[in-house]
Amino acid sequence: MILLVTASNCGSACAAMLEQALSEPIQVAPGLRGATSLLRKQQYRAIVLDETLTMVNPEGLDGLLNVAGDAVPVYVNLAISNAERVTREVRHALRRQAELRAQAMHAAEALLRSELRDALTGILLSTELVLRSPLPRDAEEKLQTVRQLASRIRARLEIPGHLESHEFARQPAKVIS
Numbered sequence: 656m657i658l659l660v661t662a663s664n665c666g667s668a669c670a671a672m673l674e675q676a677l678s679e680p681i682q683v684a685p686g687l688r689g690a691t692s693l694l695r696k697q698q699y700r701a702i703v704l705d706e707t708l709t710m711v712n713p714e715g716l717d718g719l720l721n722v723a724g725d726a727v728p729v730y731v732n733l734a735i736s737n738a739e740r741v742t743r744e745v746r747h748a749l750r751r752q753a754e755l756r757a758q759a760m761h762a763a764e765a766l767l768r769s770e771l772r773d774a775l776t777g778i779l780l781s782t783e784l785v786l787r788s789p790l791p792r793d794a795e796e797k798l799q800t801v802r803q804l805a806s807r808i809r810a811r812l813e814i815p816g817h818l819e820s821h822e823f824a825r826q827p828a829k830v831i832s
Contacts, residue, residue, distance in 0.1 A: 656680045656697065657745065658726070660690040660719075661705035663733040672738035673703070673745060687715035691722055699726040700752075701745055706732045727752045768812050775809045 670681040684690035
């Protein structure tokens with residue numbers, strides 16, 4: 656859902672065109688206070704703000720943005736912009752938000768992969784060192800199992816996009832008792 660904040664007479668026409676062009680419900684708030692109240696009750700993908708309101712009440716804008724959550728603010732001047740231009744601006748902002756979110760997810764995945772690989776490297780090195788010393792047969796078998804499991808997980812971490820498939824979660828793990 657998209658929130659359109661405007662006191663302009665053309666607000667409802669702009670909302671109707673946005674709704675049709677974006678195939679997404681549009682809710683209109685006639686002022687910053689009402690928009691802030693709506694934002695406290697519901698999540699929006701975008702907030703289309705008429706600049707004439709934001710210039711008159713910058714403190715109200717700050718309050719609105721504080722409760723906006725993940726909604727991307729789009730600033731337009733409905734006095735000089737037609738609905739087609741507003742639609743383009745909103746589409747561009749939503750596309751940019753999706754790109755930024757995807758970049759953040761990829762960065763988080765890369766960081767997680769790196770941290771898991773480091774921990775698994777430590778586990779593999781430790782098990783290799785322990786396996787070089789004489790051990791009771793059952794302890795050696797358990798360490799071999801730990802090494803094999805850690806190696807399988809590490810191999811899966813080397814394949815990009817493999818975290819999403821969760822294949823290693825579906826394979827039966829050996830139980831070490």
